Amino acid sequence: MFTNPRIEQKIILGILWTFTAITVFILLFIIFYILQKGLPVISYKFLLTNPIDMGKSGGIFSTIIGTITLTFGALLIATPLGVGTAIYLTEYTRENKFTRIVKFGSECLAGIPSIIFGLFGFILFVIKLQFGWSILSGSLTLSFMILPTIIRTSEEAIKSVPYIHREVSYSLGTTKWQTVTRVVLPSALPGIMTGIILSIGRSVGETAAVIFTAGSALRIPTSLFSSSRTMAVHFYILAREGISMPNAYGTAAVLVITILIINIAAYLLMNRFIKKYS
């Protein structure tokens, strides 16, 4: 089709550049649009007062608290489970039928739509175990949802630690557990952190799984069994029920900024960690 290789190069380069430009444009457009509509609403008062009149006026303080508690709760459950599973799969067993089933299962779990998680959490935690619409039910459901990501990324991170480091550690007279905790995990930490950060992003932005399990109460949660509303759910309800579009955009802007801050902080943290030892 192309006879001149130099022209071919140029055309390909042009196409690839366009694709990249489109991607960046979409991202910037969304951020710009949300911030443009939302920033004027944001003020100290908006951040630090609770919603009044179903969110028609007032701020979003209780939903910020709700988001933080739910996300933190989900991480608290999913991180040990996920990292532990990853350690077991990579360090304590050889690849066999069982590990393949576990891996396949966790990959399937990753593909399940979040609303199904929501429904499952609703039936199991809210109804069957009688936790009600609560921080507990919401955190448990979210933790199941982010578990595959944490397992997968931790597994990859642990696998990428060179085998010879383990060999050196063992040759210096360490036990398996010492080798795992003192040599393997520190080196795998940046990778594991990436998984955790991705999971934070997903938890913070999740709506469907949360609305079914943590409910949408506008009060500040006082115990594990209080119902709570996250920013994402708040935004959904404000926009969907047409309560207040300006406040909806304000919430969205806070949400976007939060996720940006989390990502940047994680990036800086990881860079510092990597620089320290290389």
Place this chain on the structure above:
Amino acid sequence: MDTIAIKAENFSHFFGQCQTLKNINLEVQRNEILGIIGPSGSGKSTFLRSLNRLNDLIPYSRVEGSLTIDDKNIYAAGTSITELRRKLGIVFATPVPLPRSIYENIIFGPKMAGVRDKKTLDKLVRQSLEDTAIWEEVKDRLHTSALKLSGGQQQRLCIARILALKPDFILLDEPCSGLDPISTMKIEESLRMLKKHYTIIIVTNNTKQAARVADRTAFFLNGELIEIGLTEKIFTVPKEQRTNDYISGRFG
């Protein structure tokens, strides 16, 4: 103490179906440097790694016969592998500092063994680095990453790291294969110094290195011990034709 430190009797090693060591019989004397030479695949590294049971890490590895260190069969049930590995420190072909500071590399082993006292650890660091003649080069940057050292320095750090565990034996698996002649010379000098306090076994692909540093030399071929004897004898009047062929470079 007995002059025989290590004794292998009809010692064989297998990876699954594949026999990698065949009925090895040899003795290592205390405070000697034993060189092990032989072409790649001859089983010399496998033998070295059998001594501190590093082969155990590899699936389907098993042994037959007996391997006695200080009159104890190290493959007997109830042997503490961690203690064994502290007693027989190993240095690998490529220097592998752990991704942490020089200081932390040295204290890693002792710390895992339960040494917590800061003063003891400081002393260990200094002592081990002095014994490998690298103290002067690194004393001002003990807390910087060990990965920033040159290859030769890294390898001496790896030797220092095992010295910090106060071992009885030093096992070296082609320790100079990636190093320049000057670094190699420095390491060989350290080995001659260390001989006073340790029993050293060095596996090397460089026959000249064995000739330079080893008191006795063993020649391995296809998993068999062909010949073992005083280094000058092996290199001048070997009993076996195959030994002669190998050291004169006719094969391998």
